[in-house]
Amino acid sequence: MSGVVCTLRVAEVTPETADAVSVSFETEAGIADELRYKPGQFLTLRIPGPDGWVARCYSLSSAPGDPRPTVTVKRVPGGLASNWICDRLRPGDTIEVLPPAGRFTPAPGHRDLLLLAAGSGITPVMSILRSRVREGGSAVLVYANRDERSVIFAAELRRLTEEYPDRVQVVHWLETLHGLPDLGRLTALVRPWAGADAALLCGPKRFMHTAAEALEAAGMDRSRVLSEEYQSLTSNPFAELSAAPAPPPADEACTGTLTVELDGERRTFPWPARTTLLDLLLAQDLDAPFSCREGSCSACTCRVVGGEVKLLRNSVLMEEDLAEGYVLACQAVPLTDQVEVVYD
Ligand SMILES: Cc1cc2nc3c(=O)[nH]c(=O)nc-3n(C[C@H](O)[C@H](O)[C@H](O)COP(=O)(O)OP(=O)(O)OC[C@H]3O[C@@H](n4cnc5c(N)ncnc54)[C@H](O)[C@@H]3O)c2cc1C
Numbered sequence: 353m354s355g356v357v358c359t360l361r362v363a364e365v366t367p368e369t370a371d372a373v374s375v376s377f378e379t380e381a382g383i384a385d386e387l388r389y390k391p392g393q394f395l396t397l398r399i400p401g402p403d404g405w406v407a408r409c410y411s412l413s414s415a416p417g418d419p420r421p422t423v424t425v426k427r428v429p430g431g432l433a434s435n436w437i438c439d440r441l442r443p444g445d446t447i448e449v450l451p452p453a454g455r456f457t458p459a460p461g462h463r464d465l466l467l468l469a470a471g472s473g474i475t476p477v478m479s480i481l482r483s484r485v486r487e488g489g490s491a492v493l494v495y496a497n498r499d500e501r502s503v504i505f506a507a508e509l510r511r512l513t514e515e516y517p518d519r520v521q522v523v524h525w526l527e528t529l530h531g532l533p534d535l536g537r538l539t540a541l542v543r544p545w546a547g548a549d550a551a552l553l554c555g556p557k558r559f560m561h562t563a564a565e566a567l568e569a570a571g572m573d574r575s576r577v578l579s580e581e582y583q584s585l586t587s588n589p590f591a592e593l594s595a596a597p598a599p600p601p602a603d604e605a606c607t608g609t610l611t612v613e614l615d616g617e618r619r620t621f622p623w624p625a626r627t628t629l630l631d632l633l634l635a636q637d638l639d640a641p642f643s644c645r646e647g648s649c650s651a652c653t654c655r656v657v658g659g660e661v662k663l664l665r666n667s668v669l670m671e672e673d674l675a676e677g678y679v680l681a682c683q684a685v686p687l688t689d690q691v692e693v694v695y696d
């Protein structure tokens with residue numbers, strides 16, 4: 353993954369429910385490498401708006417190895433990008449995207465998964481489910497929706513449970529039948545699977561909060577829980593990519609040195625104290641990945657292997673990630689004279 357913009361041609365737009373569509377893209381020669389992704393990762397799409405362009409993240413619902421990368425988008429009432437995609441995007445149209453990014457992906461050793469999704473949160477979870485089943489793993493999915501008609505991927509989920517009854521189990525939670533998911537009932541529901549290798553959850557904020565509490569109450573260790581929160585980007589990474597990188601402020605003292613390993617190359621630069629790692633790398637013309645630049649998407653994640661940095665904001669990396677040295681380049685400023693960073 354990198355900060356390079358790809359232009360994709362829409363192959364198909366498939367209605368999933370009255371409020372959601374899947375958009376699949378042609379993979380033309382020359383961009384296949386840029387589009388290599390892990391299950392659960394997202395693309396950042398450039399969408400026209402009334403006052404210019406906006407950028408929005410959409411998770412891939414397809415799994416690596418599927419013929420076409422596909423995103424699935426659910427309308428948000430009054431939402432700019434989701435409604436434009438559902439109403440306006442057609443086969444043959446082209447759209448600019450940033451390559452796949454994100455850390456909402458199970459570790460390779462995690463074969464048996466507990467998945468919790470609500471509404472459009474099913475998108476990355478579906479990618480993970482498809483890929484794990486293909487690799488011989490197993491998954492239990494707890495999937496919350498308003499009613500039966502709003503269940504995205506209902507037919508495919510039914511097919512998977514019929515085809516792999518020993519490895520795929522889907523528990524539907526319909527608000528019209530069961531009310532909103534609450535802590536007590538959700539805890540009782542997930543308890544039998546609290547020994548899964550990992551739990552991955554994605555959905556609206558309130559659902560994620562209840563689901564995380566239910567997993568903890570059911571005895572699942574927090575280090576095995578991974579979550580993805582949806583929100584609209586307020587920055588525009590496409591505009592930032594085409595703009596000349598801002599030079600560091602003139603009064604900024606240069607406190608240290610950065611050594612970075614990116615795309616197989618090792619480079620060393622002075623690192624001014626108040627410049628973020630991402631700004632420094634882009635100013636040096638390096639192809640460092642990023643999307644939100646707000647500390648909330650994890651597209652810019654890299655690993656500190658020497659020295660220390662401080663994160664100005666972080667709403668995506670967990671304590672376990674930080675303990676392993678993972679940091680957000682868009683939010684990292686140096687704390688020590690020498691810092692060494694690698695992009696895995
Ligand atoms: C990593 C990541 C992956 C994502 N993957 C998907 C995906 O696979 N499918 C998908 O449909 N969306 C996904 N999203 C959400 C998507 O990026 C947009 O935030 C969403 O489509 C709303 O954008 P919009 O332009 O239509 O609405 P906006 O014009 O940005 O918002 C309109 C109004 O709706 C509110 N709002 C914004 N988002 C939501 C929401 N999700 N639910 C309820 N209200 C909201 C806003 O506060 C605002 O008041 C993802 C977001 C992230 C960060």
Ligand code: FES
Nearest residue numbers: 643644645650682
């Ligand atoms: S670019 Fe999204 S967290 Fe850094």
